[in-house]
Amino acid sequence: MDVVNQLQRQFLDYSASLHREGFLDDQFTQLQKLQDENSPDFVVEVASLFFEDCEKLINNMARALEQQGVDFKQVDASVHQLKGSSSSIGAMRVKNVCIAFRSFCEAQNREGCLRCLQQVTHEYSLLKNKLQTLFRLEQQILAAGGSVPAIE
Amino acid sequence: MSGCSDKSFHLIRVGTMHHRPLIDGNVSGCLGVLPSHSEPVNSETNRTTSSCSSFSGTAYFLSALCVYISSFLLPFSTKTSSRINRDRLRLSNWESFAIKLLKGQTLTRYVKNKLELRWVLVQFGAFIVLCGATHLINLWTFTMHSRTVAMVMTTAKVFTAAVSCITALMLVHIIPDLLSVKTRELFLKNKAAELDREMGLIRTQEETGRHVRMLTHEIRSTLDRHTILKTTLVELGRTLALEECALWMPTRTGLELQLSYTLRQQNPVGYTVPIHHPMINQVFSSSHAIKISPNCPVARIRPAGKYMPGEVVAVRVPLLHLSNFQINDWPELSTKRYALMVLMLPSDSARQWHVHELELVEVVADQVAVALSHAAILEESMRARDLLMEQNVALDLARREAETAIRARNDFLAVMNHEMRTPMHAIIALSSLLQETELTPEQRLMVETILKSSNLLATLINDVLDLSRLEDGSLQLDLGTFNLYALFREVLNLIKPIASVKKLHVSLNLAPDLPEYAVGDEKRLMQTILNVVGNAVKFSKDGSILITAFVAKAELLRDPRTPEFFPVPGDNHFYLRVQVKDSGIGVSPQDIPKLFTKFAQIQSTAIRNSGGSGLGLAICKRFVNLMEGHIWIESEGLGKGCTAIFMVKLGIPERLNDSRLALMPKVPPNHGPAAFPGLKVLVMDENGVSRMVTKGLLVHLGCDVTMVSSSEECLRVVSHEHKVVFMDVCVPGMDGYEIAIRIQEKFTKRHERPIIVALTGNTDKVTKEKFMRVGMDGVILKPVSLDKMRSVLSDLLEHRVLFEAI
Numbered sequence: 001m002d003v004v005n006q007l008q009r010q011f012l013d014y015s016a017s018l019h020r021e022g023f024l025d026d027q028f029t030q031l032q033k034l035q036d037e038n039s040p041d042f043v044v045e046v047a048s049l050f051f052e053d054c055e056k057l058i059n060n061m062a063r064a065l066e067q068q069g070v071d072f073k074q075v076d077a078s079v080h081q082l083k084g085s086s087s088s089i090g091a092m093r094v095k096n097v098c099i100a101f102r103s104f105c106e107a108q109n110r111e112g113c114l115r116c117l118q119q120v121t122h123e124y125s126l127l128k129n130k131l132q133t134l135f136r137l138e139q140q141i142l143a144a145g146g147s148v149p150a151i152e
Numbered sequence: 153m154s155g156c157s158d159k160s161f162h163l164i165r166v167g168t169m170h171h172r173p174l175i176d177g178n179v180s181g182c183l184g185v186l187p188s189h190s191e192p193v194n195s196e197t198n199r200t201t202s203s204c205s206s207f208s209g210t211a212y213f214l215s216a217l218c219v220y221i222s223s224f225l226l227p228f229s230t231k232t233s234s235r236i237n238r239d240r241l242r243l244s245n246w247e248s249f250a251i252k253l254l255k256g257q258t259l260t261r262y263v264k265n266k267l268e269l270r271w272v273l274v275q276f277g278a279f280i281v282l283c284g285a286t287h288l289i290n291l292w293t294f295t296m297h298s299r300t301v302a303m304v305m306t307t308a309k310v311f312t313a314a315v316s317c318i319t320a321l322m323l324v325h326i327i328p329d330l331l332s333v334k335t336r337e338l339f340l341k342n343k344a345a346e347l348d349r350e351m352g353l354i355r356t357q358e359e360t361g362r363h364v365r366m367l368t369h370e371i372r373s374t375l376d377r378h379t380i381l382k383t384t385l386v387e388l389g390r391t392l393a394l395e396e397c398a399l400w401m402p403t404r405t406g407l408e409l410q411l412s413y414t415l416r417q418q419n420p421v422g423y424t425v426p427i428h429h430p431m432i433n434q435v436f437s438s439s440h441a442i443k444i445s446p447n448c449p450v451a452r453i454r455p456a457g458k459y460m461p462g463e464v465v466a467v468r469v470p471l472l473h474l475s476n477f478q479i480n481d482w483p484e485l486s487t488k489r490y491a492l493m494v495l496m497l498p499s500d501s502a503r504q505w506h507v508h509e510l511e512l513v514e515v516v517a518d519q520v521a522v523a524l525s526h527a528a529i530l531e532e533s534m535r536a537r538d539l540l541m542e543q544n545v546a547l548d549l550a551r552r553e554a555e556t557a558i559r560a561r562n563d564f565l566a567v568m569n570h571e572m573r574t575p576m577h578a579i580i581a582l583s584s585l586l587q588e589t590e591l592t593p594e595q596r597l598m599v600e601t602i603l604k605s606s607n608l609l610a611t612l613i614n615d616v617l618d619l620s621r622l623e624d625g626s627l628q629l630d631l632g633t634f635n636l637y638a639l640f641r642e643v644l645n646l647i648k649p650i651a652s653v654k655k656l657h658v659s660l661n662l663a664p665d666l667p668e669y670a671v672g673d674e675k676r677l678m679q680t681i682l683n684v685v686g687n688a689v690k691f692s693k694d695g696s697i698l699i700t701a702f703v704a705k706a707e708l709l710r711d712p713r714t715p716e717f718f719p720v721p722g723d724n725h726f727y728l729r730v731q732v733k734d735s736g737i738g739v740s741p742q743d744i745p746k747l748f749t750k751f752a753q754i755q756s757t758a759i760r761n762s763g764g765s766g767l768g769l770a771i772c773k774r775f776v777n778l779m780e781g782h783i784w785i786e787s788e789g790l791g792k793g794c795t796a797i798f799m800v801k802l803g804i805p806e807r808l809n810d811s812r813l814a815l816m817p818k819v820p821p822n823h824g825p826a827a828f829p830g831l832k833v834l835v836m837d838e839n840g841v842s843r844m845v846t847k848g849l850l851v852h853l854g855c856d857v858t859m860v861s862s863s864e865e866c867l868r869v870v871s872h873e874h875k876v877v878f879m880d881v882c883v884p885g886m887d888g889y890e891i892a893i894r895i896q897e898k899f900t901k902r903h904e905r906p907i908i909v910a911l912t913g914n915t916d917k918v919t920k921e922k923f924m925r926v927g928m929d930g931v932i933l934k935p936v937s938l939d940k941m942r943s944v945l946s947d948l949l950e951h952r953v954l955f956e957a958i
Contacts, residue, residue, distance in 0.1 A: 027935045034848040034938065042848050050841045081839055084913070087935055088842035 004146030028090030076105040275319040282312040363391040377527040395498040441467040441513040462497030467517045472525040576610045629673035633805045663702030671803030688734035695735030704729040735793040748773045831855045836866040837880035889926040
C-alpha cells in the first residue's frame with residue numbers, strides 16, 4: 001500500500017508539475033476523465049495518435065520549407081492541423097508555438113517559419129518524453145495494484 | 153376779283169368795239185382786206201382808242217395781275233382743301249365731331265363743296281386761257297385787221313366774260329365755305345395738339361405703371377425685410393428721380409420715429425423724431441401721399457442746401473402687428489402703427505409733384521406694407537420653428553437625463569441588492585452555525601435574538617427591493633412550468649415547524665381537479681402563499697389554519713365584493729383560488745382596506761408585537777395583480793379570525809407533441825456518465841486526434857459513435873438512424889456549410905433529419921451567422937469539456953435547437 005501511495009503521490013506531483021510548467025492544460029484533464037472501464041487506455045491511445053500525427057506533420061513542414069519556392073499554404077494547413085491536434089489533447093505549449101507559426105506563415109516569413117519549426121520540434125520532443133514518463137508511472141501504479149488517482 | 157375787273161374791262165372793251173364802225177367787216181371777212189379796213193378804224197378810233205386804250209390798258213394790267221395772283225392762290229386753296237381732306241382722313245374719330253361743329257353742315261354739302269371747288273378750279277383755268285387768248289388776239293388789232301379777226305376777238309371776249317361771270321357767281325357761293333374751311337382747319341389743329349398732349353400723358357402713365365410693376369416685382373421677390381426696404385427706396389429714387397428718400401420706423405416705445413433707411417446717406421444716424429408732430433399726424437391720418445413742408449423735422453435730414461429745397465412728400469406705410477393679423481380686418485387695421493416714408497425732389501429744380509407720381513408713391517407704400525407683413529410673418533414662423541427646435545433639444549436632453557437617472561437607479565438597486573444581501577447572508581449563516589455549537593443559555597438567547605433580527609432585516613431588505621421594483625413597474629414575472637402540488641407541499645413543509653411551535657394545526661386541502669402542472673412565476677407565487685400563510689400563523693395564538701386551493705369556476709369568478717375584477721376564463725389558462733382561514737385575532741372591518749397599503753400597521757398592540765413591517769401584504773397584492781388576479785381579506789371582526797383569499801391566473805402547459813422527445817424522456821443533467829444511452833451520433837473530423845477525443849467524450853456519455861474523416865464519407869454514411877452529427881468546421885478550405893446543406897437535402901422530412909452541430913475553434917459573429925443561415929442547429933466552441941458536451945446534448949435533444957455553447 002505504501003508503494004502504491006508513494007507512486008500515486010509521485011504521479012500527482014508529476015502531473016501537477018506538468019500543468020504548472022504549461023506542458024499540459026485543462027483539456028488533458030478532461031481526457032483523463034473520459035478514461036473509464038470501457039476505455040481504460042483512452043489517454044494512451046490518444047497520445048500515441050497525437051505523436052504519430054505530430055511527426056508526420058513536422059516532416060511535411062520541414063520538407064515544404066526546404067523547397068526553393070516555399071508553398072506557404074501547405075505549411076499553413078499543416079500547422080493548422082497540428083494546432084488542432086495539440087489543442088484537442090491539451091498540449092498547451094505546442095499549441096502556442098503553432099499560433100506563432102501560423103502568423104509567420106501568413107506573413108510568408110521563411111526564417112520565422114523555420115525558427116518556429118525548430119521550436120515545435122523541440123516542444124514536441126519534450127512533451128513526448130514527459131508524457132511517456134507519466135504513462136510509465138501510471139503503469140507502475142496499476143502494476144502495483146493501485147488505481148490511478150484522478151486529477152482535480 | 154380779277155375776273156370782275158376783267159369782265160368789266162371786257163364789257164368796256166366790247167363797248168369800245170361797238171364804237172368802231174365795222175364797214176368792211178361783212179365784205180372782206182374772208183378775204184381779209186386789211187388795209188381798207190384798218191385805215192378808217194385807225195383814224196376814227198384813234199381818239200376813242202387812245203382814251204379807251206389807256207383805260208383798257210390799266211384794266212388789262214389789273215386783270216392780268218389779278219389773274220396771276222389768282223393763279224397763285226388757287227393752288228394754295230386747293231392745297232388747303234386737300235390738306236383739310238388729308239386731315240379729315242387721319243382724324244377719322246374727330247370727323248363727325250368736326251363736321252357737326254361746322255354750323256350744321258351735312259355730308260352732302262361737304263361733298264358738294266368739294267366738287268364745287270374743283271369746278272371753280274376748272275373755271276379759273278378756262279378763264280385764264282380765254283383771257284390770255286383774248287389778249288393775244290388783241291395783238292392783231294393794233295394794225296388793220298379783218299372782220300374775221302374782230303369776230304374771233306369778240307367771240308373770245310364773250311366767252312371770257314361768260315366764264316368770268318359764272319366763276320364770279322360760283323365764288324360768291326363758295327367763299328364762305330372757304331373761310332369756314334380755314335376755321336375748321338384751325339380747330340382740328342387744336343384738337344390734334346390736344347391729342348398729342350393726351351398721348352404724352354398716357355405714355356407717362358404707362359411708364360409709371362411699368363415702374364410700379366417692376367418695383368412691386370422687386371419688392372415681392374424677396375422675403376428679407378431689409379432687402380425689401382432698400383429696394384423700394386432705390387427703385388423709387390430711380391423712377392421718380394428723387395434726391396432723397398427715407399424711411400422712418402416707429403421705435404419700440406411707439407413714441408418716436410427713428411430714421412431707419414435712406415437712399416443717399418450710407419449710414420442712417422438713428423436720428424429720432426417724436427411721433428406726435430401735427431404734420432406727421434396729418435400724414436398718418438390719411439391714406440394718401442401728402443405734401444409736407446421741407447421744414448418738417450422728418451424732411452431735414454440732408455444738409456441745408458444753398459438753394460431752394462425741392463418739394464417733399466410723405467406717405468404712411470402701415471405696419472401690421474402679427475398678433476392682430478386677421479384677414480377680415482385687413483382694410484381697417486386693428487393697430488395704428490405706421491412707418492413714414494419721406495420723398496424729396498431734387499432741390500433747385502422746378503419740378504413739382506404730379507398727381508400720377510403721388511399715386512405711384514401711394515401704391516408703392518401699400519405694396520411695401522404687404523411685403524413687410526409677409527416678411528414679418530416669415531420671421532415669426534422661423535422664430536417659432538427655432539424655438540420648437542430648441543424645445544425639442546431640451547426635451548430630448550431631459551428624456552435622456554431621465555433615462556440615465558432610471559438606469560442609475562436600477563444599477564444602484566441591483567448593486568445594493570447584492571451588496572445588502574451578502575452581509576445579511578453572512579450574518580444569518582454564521583449565526584445559525586453558531587447556534588449549532590456549544591453555548592451557554594445567555595449566549596444562546598443572544599444568538600437567537602441576533603438570528604431573529606437579521607432574518608427580519610433580510611426580509612425587510614427583500615421586501616423593500618422587491619417593492620421598489622414593483623413600484624416602477626419594471627418587475628416582470630418569470631414564467632415557467634412548475635408543479636402545483638409540489639409547491640403547496642413545500643409551503644406546508646416550511647410552515648409546519650413554526651406552526652407546531654405555536655401549537656397550531658395546519659391542514660392543506662387541494663381540489664382533485666387542480667392540474668398538476670401550471671405555467672406561471674413559481675417563486676413569486678410561493679412568496680405570496682408563504683406570506684399569506686405566514687400572516688395567518690403570525691396572528692393566531694392557537695387554533696388551526698386551513699389552506700384550500702381549487703380551480704375557480706366561472707360563475708364564482710365574479711365576486712360581488714370585487715366589482716372591478718373581471719376574470720375571463722379561457723382555453724389555455726385557469727384561475728387558481730387559494731383560501732387561508734385562521735382562527736386568530738381577526739381584523740376589524742374598518743381596518744380591512746388599510747391592510748394592503750404600504751407600511752400601514754393596524755394600531756393594535758398585539759399585532760404590533762408580532763413584528764413585521766407591513767410590507768408583506770402590499771407586495772403580495774402587487775404580485776397577485778401582476779398575475780392578473782385579486783386578493784382580499786374577510787374577517788368578521790376582532791377575535792373572530794380571518795380568511796385571506798386570492799385568485800391568480802395561471803397557464804396550462806402544452807402537451808409535448810414531438811415523437812422523438814417522447815422516445816427520449818427528459819433526463820436531468822448531471823445524472824451520471826451514461827446520460828444518453830444508445831444515442832447514435834456521427835462525428836466528422838479530419839484531424840485524427842480531435843476526432844478521437846470527441847469520440848471519447850461521446851462514448852463516455854454512452855453514445856454510439858460513428859467516425860468519418862471526410863465530407864464524402866459523411867454524406868455516404870449518414871442515415872436517419874443518426875440523431876446527431878458533429879461536424880468539425882474549423883479547417884480552412886473545407887466547406888462544412890456545404891455538407892450541412894447536402895445533409896439537409898438528403899433528408900426531406902424534418903423529423904428524420906439529424907441535428908447538425910458545428911465544432912469550431914473560432915466564434916466570430918460572421919461564422920456564427922453563417923452556421924445559422926446554413927441551417928445548423930448549434931455551434932460548440934472547441935475544446936469541449938465533458939460537462940459541456942453533456943449539457944449540450946441534453947439541450948439539443950430537449951429543444952431541438954441550441955444556438956451557442958461557449
